[in-house]
Amino acid sequence: MREVRLGRTDLMVSEVGFGGIPIQRLSEDEAIRVVRRSIELGVTMIDTANGYGTSEERIGRAIAGRREGLILATKSPARDGQRFRQNLETSFERLCVEHIDLFQFHNVATEEAYQQIQVPGGPLDIAREAKASNRIGHIGVSSHSPELSLEMVKSGNFETLMFPFNFVTDEAVERLLPACRENDVGFIAMKPLGGGVLENATLVFKYLRQFPDIVSIPGIETIGEIEEIVSIMEGPGELTPEERAEMERIRRDMGTRFCRRCGYCEPCPQGIDISVMMHLRSFAKRFSAEMIFGEWGRRVVDRVEQCADCGECEDKCPYALPIREVIAENVVWYEQEMAKHTGS
DSSP states (O other), X not given: OOEEEOGGGOOEEESBOEEOXXXXXXXXXXXXXXXXXXXXXXXXXXXXXXXXTTHHHHHHHHTTTOOTTOEEEEEEOOOSHHHHHHHHHHHHHHHTOSOEEEEEETTOOSHHHHHHHTSTTSHHHHHHHHHHTTSEEEEEEEOSOHHHHHHHHHHSSOSEEEEEOSSSSOGGGTTHHHHHHHTTOEEEEEOTTGGGTOOOHHHHHHHHTTOTTEEEEOBOXXXXXXXXXXXXXXXXXXOOHHHHHHHHHHHHHHTTOOOOOOOTTOSOTTOOOHHHHHTHHHHHHHSOHHHHSSHHHHHHHHGGGGOOXXXXXXXXXXXXXXXXXXXXXXHHHHHHHXXXXXXX
């Protein structure tokens, strides 16, 4: 697989990395098989996080005896020094390594969070100490906020940025990618498949191949998924007119209300499952009618009646989506489809 220089880290990594969220849903043996098969196919960058359940431990077991040539990346959500140090040590223990190539500040989405990690003696200082002692190689950050990401890229504090990027969530193209290039910050594309909403992997990865200096980190759950992605990356790179037309159709259908499923709108004070309600129509395409229009779906939709119209979800959304409006429309849609399903 082609390698990409990850900004001023000078790390050379596979253009597709391994996203470690989904393997926590597998049995341990299957998770290890998926990681190892990815490595066999040429994936050299493996990304996980302290908060991804069993992901770090499973990756640690999978790479035992296979560490050479791999670039390990993980993250901490801590905003205070003590917890950050604990997270750092936990990651070393779980991954069973003495050196982590890239340690990232997880989900820095607000100015308040950014200031918290910069306090004297706080997380950023501890990360720098770990880098100076060669326990970690480089310092990065992940975020869903375009404006804050621009600020952090220009700050000199971080060598890499992880940010959502695909042919629908393409906000990074105009300013963020150029800023990363100008400041020699490595760009890591999270959610290339839109959190599972974009189902045509060929379109997704042929689009991303137009940006030869980025690394994408799809979440991998099955061997078939990584085999398909690697096959696409090794195949013809140019998008056909038909593929471009299909991409435009998808963009048009999703409109400007595409929820990235980042989860920052949650939890709802009234217990509404915001993420599911925002993606209800997509769920209906991918899951059985018995599930969507049965007890589970009815319970999720009925909970919307508890909405207090407080707007807290919209205040927290980094993309300023009209969440209440979209959910209300999805409730109407659901009732109409329910009537069709039951024949009433």
